[in-house]
Amino acid sequence: GESVGLHLPTLSVQEGDNSIINCAYSNSASDYFIWYKQESGKGPQFIIDIRSNMDKRQGQRVTVLLNKTVKHLSLQIAATQPGDSAVYFCAENDYGNKLVFGAGTILRVKS
Amino acid sequence: GAVVSQHPSRVICKSGTSVKIECRSLDFQATTMFWYRQFPKKSLMLMATSNEGSKATYEQGVEKDKFLINHASLTLSTLTVTSAHPEDSSFYICSAPPTSGQETQYFGPGTRLLVL
Numbered sequence: 001g002e003s004v005g006l007h008l009p010t011l012s013v014q015e016g017d018n019s020i021i022n023c024a025y026s027n028s029a030s031d032y033f034i035w036y037k038q039e040s041g042k043g044p045q046f047i048i049d050i051r052s053n054m055d056k057r058q059g060q061r062v063t064v065l066l067n068k069t070v071k072h073l074s075l076q077i078a079a080t081q082p083g084d085s086a087v088y089f090c091a092e093n094d095y096g097n098k099l100v101f102g103a104g105t106i107l108r109v110k111s
Numbered sequence: 112g113a114v115v116s117q118h119p120s121r122v123i124c125k126s127g128t129s130v131k132i133e134c135r136s137l138d139f140q141a142t143t144m145f146w147y148r149q150f151p152k153k154s155l156m157l158m159a160t161s162n163e164g165s166k167a168t169y170e171q172g173v174e175k176d177k178f179l180i181n182h183a184s185l186t187l188s189t190l191t192v193t194s195a196h197p198e199d200s201s202f203y204i205c206s207a208p209p210t211s212g213q214e215t216q217y218f219g220p221g222t223r224l225l226v227l
Binding site: 032034036041042043044045046049089093097098099100101102103104 | 115117143145153154155156157160204206208214215216217218219220221223
């Protein structure tokens, strides 16, 4: 079936550097995508979303890029901080408002 | 806004007992809630969609008699793990869209279940 997957299972960055987390999706009919952050032992926290009629969306220190041609989604975090250390999931809105989650990327921020 | 709570946050039970997990939307009404299961270092797996006033919709491979879902009101959904076994030990998370039909989902803090 259709699925959403991530390229990098673990990403280590130096504090202050920019982070880029990637996600590939396979359902070309998907029109809504969300990035979530999950800290250990907690539920996922909404970060940012984007619709398929957009290529880029910016939030506070975060930017999501969508490339529909290659079915690729990325999350950019500017000036990464230790508090950004977590697992990041991309999610694709499936039919009936169901979310299909990617495998997740662990972000480790080194001080 | 859009706060979702779960209770309990952690539960340890003996094999064969049943455990009830509550999911509440604190500042909005949710006609639909979702229940997920997550194993360590794994992604979230949708178990079922909880619908207020009607039966839950289960994903393929999820036993409806094992995981009973009741959407009692517009702010409460419960998941009961019946006759729990060690393989049911997992992290259970609920979510809800803050507005009916909205695609964005906000998640509860999760419930850690350990079955001995």
